[in-house]
Amino acid sequence: MRVLVIGSGGREHALCRSLSLDPKVTDLHCAPGNAGIAEVAALHTVTPTDPGAVVGLARRVEADLVVIGPEAPLVAGVADAVREAGIPCFGPSAQPAMIEGSKAFAKEIMVAAGVPTADARTCTTSEEAAAALDEFGAPYVVKDDGLAAGKGVVVTSDRDEALRHAAACERVVVEEFLDGPEVSLFALCDGTTAVPLQPAQDFKRAQDGDAGPNTGGMGAYTPLPWAPADLTEQVMREVVLPTINELARRGTPYTGVLYAGLALTSKGPKVIEFNARFGDPETQVVLDRLATPLGGLLHACATGALSGHGPLTYREGAAVTVVLAAENYPGTPAKGDVIEGLSEEVPGAYVLHAGTTLDDQGNVISAGGRVLNAVGTGPDVATARRTAYALLDKIRMRGSHHRTDIAASV
Secondary structure (H helix, E strand, C coil): CEEEEEECCHHHHHHHHHHHCCCCCCEEEEEECCCCHHHCCEECCCCCCCHHHHHHHHHHCCCCEEEECCHHHHHCCHHHHHHHCCCCEECCCHHHHHHHHCHHHHHHHHHHHCCCECCEEEECCHHHHHHHHHHHCCCEEEEECCCCCCCCEEEECCHHHHHHHHHCCCCEEEECCCCCCEEEEEEEEECCCEEECCCEEECCEEEHHHEEEECCCCEEEECCCCCCCCHHHHHHHHHHHHHHHHHHHCCCCCEEEEEEEEEEECCEEEEEEEECCCCCCHHHHHHHHECCCHHHHHHHHHCCCHHHCCCCCECCCEEEEEEEECCCCCCCCCCCCEEECCCCCCCCEEEEECCEEECCCCCEEECCCEEEEEEEEECCHHHHHHHHHHHHCCCEECCCECCCCCCCCC
């Protein structure tokens, strides 16, 4: 199988790493990729949101499967174009991808499907936003309706901060705050059938103790030893299957991965958000534990054959990933800093690149806000955590920062 992965972040490096370990994947390509992905896949230059360019590249490399990593190409209709060209594609079409592209659309689908979620109001004016904030009270939850690379949500007890965020967006969704621990669950879908992956938990805030601004994610771990034993079955029954059934009923079947961001409230799991792609950095740990070969699994989703694929299998033990971020992330991150120590080794650990490239001298340098992921594995979460941080301690980059408490309380 010849596979083309679209994207350039840590999620795409995790996907490419797992695909490279699948014996049925004989040829692996990625566009545009990064310095780490270049070690396992042939890189190509492409604009990921340009449907014609992606189709042209898929034809040139004779791809048997195209895997679209980020959300922006999905909302831009890249998956539609790939499928119209007769090439199997893992990733939803533009219309169902709006479940991430528009928070208001996601709420509409959830209400129609009877999915448990926070009560919400969609607002287009400052007056509407102010009224919604007063209705729900603090802590205030204000979400940019459109794509915001994981940083469009403000959760604050400061009403003025909430109003400023609302004013900076064309349209926002203001909703009630959901208490309880958060969990990420990915479900692989082929339009009619859905299969869950192992749940994970990520850490959104930039600083230790869940302080600081919201980010795209500063670390993650799996499994969740504290989670209810029937959590996955309950979420599939109450959230995932009603959602994909509602999308299919509307004539927009969902093919790809449906990411459910959940709060485990006192009244049961409720959806915080849906994403139309693998979450980053949860993908890095979930795929590390998945023993089922990834290429055949994603191809089954893309071709409507998931029901006949067979049960998924997992490696025993745990995985923890810690993100190394650039100076000033999640603001305007510094770029171009040389990364040292990448050749250092720690048994049971490895590095996944997120925002990296090569300079003219062949040095790996930073090229984004989240630069690297240190992934540690072990028989339990505590061991995997120590392994991840042992590897991270060997890596040096000017101005870098990371959280020191990822999975510390497990």
